[in-house]
Amino acid sequence: MKPRHWLAAAALTLAGACATAAPPPAAHEIAAFNAPPLSAEALLAHVRVLASDEFEGRAPGTAGEQRTVEYLQRAFEAAGLEPGVALPDGTRSWVQETQLNAATLTNTPTLTLTGRDGARSYEYATQFSAWTRRLDPTVSIENAPLVFVGYGVNAPELGWNDYEGVDMRGKIAVILINDPDFETGDDRGFGGRAMTYYGRWTYKFEEAGRQGAAGAIIIHETAPAAYPWAVIQSATGSARWDVVRADRGANRAGFEGWINNDVAMETFRRAGLDFNRLKARAQTRGFRAVPMGALRGSIELQTQIETRTTANVIGVLPGAERPDEVILYSAHWDHLGRCPAVDGDDICNGALDNATGTAALVELARRFNADGRPQRSVAFIGLTAEEQGLLGALYYMQHPVFAPRNTVATINMDGVNNAGPTHDLEIVGFGKSQMDDLITEALQAQGRRVEPDSSPEAGYFYRSDHLHFAQLGIPVLYTSNGVDMVDGGVERGRAINEAYVADNYHKPSDEVTEAWDMTGGAQDLEALYAVGRRLADGDEWPEWRENAEFRAAREASHH
Numbered sequence: 001m002k003p004r005h006w007l008a009a010a011a012l013t014l015a016g017a018c019a020t021a022a023p024p025p026a027a028h029e030i031a032a033f034n035a036p037p038l039s040a041e042a043l044l045a046h047v048r049v050l051a052s053d054e055f056e057g058r059a060p061g062t063a064g065e066q067r068t069v070e071y072l073q074r075a076f077e078a079a080g081l082e083p084g085v086a087l088p089d090g091t092r093s094w095v096q097e098t099q100l101n102a103a104t105l106t107n108t109p110t111l112t113l114t115g116r117d118g119a120r121s122y123e124y125a126t127q128f129s130a131w132t133r134r135l136d137p138t139v140s141i142e143n144a145p146l147v148f149v150g151y152g153v154n155a156p157e158l159g160w161n162d163y164e165g166v167d168m169r170g171k172i173a174v175i176l177i178n179d180p181d182f183e184t185g186d187d188r189g190f191g192g193r194a195m196t197y198y199g200r201w202t203y204k205f206e207e208a209g210r211q212g213a214a215g216a217i218i219i220h221e222t223a224p225a226a227y228p229w230a231v232i233q234s235a236t237g238s239a240r241w242d243v244v245r246a247d248r249g250a251n252r253a254g255f256e257g258w259i260n261n262d263v264a265m266e267t268f269r270r271a272g273l274d275f276n277r278l279k280a281r282a283q284t285r286g287f288r289a290v291p292m293g294a295l296r297g298s299i300e301l302q303t304q305i306e307t308r309t310t311a312n313v314i315g316v317l318p319g320a321e322r323p324d325e326v327i328l329y330s331a332h333w334d335h336l337g338r339c340p341a342v343d344g345d346d347i348c349n350g351a352l353d354n355a356t357g358t359a360a361l362v363e364l365a366r367r368f369n370a371d372g373r374p375q376r377s378v379a380f381i382g383l384t385a386e387e388q389g390l391l392g393a394l395y396y397m398q399h400p401v402f403a404p405r406n407t408v409a410t411i412n413m414d415g416v417n418n419a420g421p422t423h424d425l426e427i428v429g430f431g432k433s434q435m436d437d438l439i440t441e442a443l444q445a446q447g448r449r450v451e452p453d454s455s456p457e458a459g460y461f462y463r464s465d466h467l468h469f470a471q472l473g474i475p476v477l478y479t480s481n482g483v484d485m486v487d488g489g490v491e492r493g494r495a496i497n498e499a500y501v502a503d504n505y506h507k508p509s510d511e512v513t514e515a516w517d518m519t520g521g522a523q524d525l526e527a528l529y530a531v532g533r534r535l536a537d538g539d540e541w542p543e544w545r546e547n548a549e550f551r552a553a554r555e556a557s558h559h
């Protein structure tokens, strides 16, 4: 562990040196390449660079992005890849550039809820978060009535509409996180404990916007959200990003945000409503939205909007026999950049999330090259702006570089095991496609086993980049680290996961420490390599299972 005073001093020096920073290392200077491809040593060496304070937490549109993109390009080139993107002028590029809007609050907003007992004002970041997706410099909501809309779900195919009979125009929707059958567990069409897309916060805000709400507030509860308030708070200091949209965000609520649990409980009490009883009612079919008494909400957001350029980084190893058919490996290279300081450290280094996955891209590329050219092409995509809402993947979905119908599968990596070898590897979204069978066989060959999604209620399948590849119809494989540790078993594995979520996830302390052990991660990646290699050297087209929500998209693209 580095002493904090050293870190603070280093941060100052680097900030000053930034404008004239030396170029990143040339290919032959990439330390990881001194170790064997896909080895624990090589992975850790990349992570040490990518998660160093010099890379400033790898936020899109910053000097940290520039360093990251340059490092990845050089590493891809040194690993034997070719630039993956064909430009209109016939040349090729390593980057797929895209413009994103970054909206930064310039005021510190106050959320004021006024009722018969007077006005109460809440503090930004600690008690609530708020932003706007509208590209307006000032958004002002005054005395808008609050309406509790349960889970805020409108699912016509399930005959479920929490907005039935209410006109949300000029009003603020107050919404529960996750979906209506998360707590009860009996499947009401939302997968029981498993989360569906209706449970995701992104969906809640989209739907509130479609309903014409003036504002949308989600009540934070740690279990159904699957993360603590600190995760929401950590995002309050940074810009909000979006892909450039034609309607300039006009179809979104004026403001979107979260309130913490204490504020929510106080608000329900002031409205004379019983939170637990209403929540139970919201879990049943036929729930009707409930006006929250005399309560009115006010907030003003002043936002500075910039357009920033960022990039997905794409390299390809062309196939010897069928270069048009492509296996994709993806991992987001970005992280949060500067974030609220903890003990004087304001760089969210994102070592596990996702310097590890980025390192894996390079090492898989080296490994494919070392083992000889595959029959099909294998592409490696470092995606941008995952932390801002899977935006690099969304942009790729809108502008696929490789034809989706010719894309055999996507294997996505977000957080490679850094805690040591495990007997198991977890498949997030297990049961959706034949990719399950391929990884099962690869693990069996290692004397290991597959574990189905351990927390489908947390909706991890919908929380990383592969979602947008799935929406293109491409079968995806997304694994999560095993918990049955060779050293310490399930008990130790669970404890390590819980400690990471509580202490390091999206915090400045997601850094490389003495405790890191990439040998388990290297073994996991060996299995992902085996899956990709088998697909790249064969002619299989893995398929979605019958009930998978993405099967129709694949059929529409003729595979």
Ligand SMILES: [Zn+2]
Pocket (backbone or CB within 6 Å): 332, 353, 354, 386, 414, 415
């Ligand atoms: Zn991540």
